[in-house]
Amino acid sequence: MSNHKTLIAYVTKSGVTEENATIISNVLQENYGFEVDLVNLKTSPKPDLTQYENIIIGSGVRMGMWYGKAKKFLKNKFKNKNIAIFLSSGTAGDPETYGEAITKYINNKLAKFPHLKPIASEAFGGRYSGRFGDADYTDPEKVKEWAINLGKKLC
Template sequence: MKTRVLVACASKYGSTQEVAESIAEKLSENGLAVDLEPMKKVKSLEEYSAVVLGSPLYLMHWHKDAHVFLSRHHEALTKLPVAVFALGPLSDEEEEWKEVRAQLDKELAKFPWLRPVDIEVFGGKFDPHNLHFTDNLLVKLPASPLHNVPASDVRDWKAIRAWASSLATQF
């Protein structure tokens, strides 16, 4: 019987979804049975032997679907190996990466029962031309951390696939 892994993600603009798809593909290439689902659609974890959770850190906050998922599946997640990834940094600046990791650790600390086998931060993608109305207004505020931030995509696909391969051996 193959190890069955759930890759569950929350994604506001699709970037985290694309990373989750890459991770699911790599896990599958490594011989695992993989399902990819949005976090909000997952009803049960009964059929899975491992879970990979992915969510963006948007304005230094984890996507609300990640909070809901962890709360809803609390009991099942204490019995499974869980890996967590987040997208956040929009540049290659080391300080931004440290800040994002610290914020992810702060978000995960809200769930002290969760003991991930691995946690990873990947660069994010930002396109100010594709923002929803309220986010577009926020970006225009001079006090916003995204004010005048140029479009960027610092996702490192090689690192993403390497991380997924390392998870396959752990699962």
């Protein structure tokens, strides 16, 4: 599979995971020539996985939980696929609580899905406004850097 066909499957509510999915897609296409499909799991919850060499899964976090459709997607077998995971979380954007976000939303989650052995995982800062106040912890440069390193691993 010379074109490194890649699926980026994501769920977003406030838009950040979609923005980051787009950044990752652009890097993999422009820097590495990968063929990438971006799929919103809310509108297409069951993409055909057979054609993909790499599957990158993105979700936002609310109330301490991954979004439901992304959680459900993790139950796929993903046999012989390279897997990578990225999250958008308010606490991941603050250096003081970043470690906590990794433990809670990535390490503890992956412990429940032992069949998943991602070659990369990361939690990026999110954005929110409303009763919790207003905050924007997004960092597109960090996402780009992660995608560049991910591309190297997938080549």
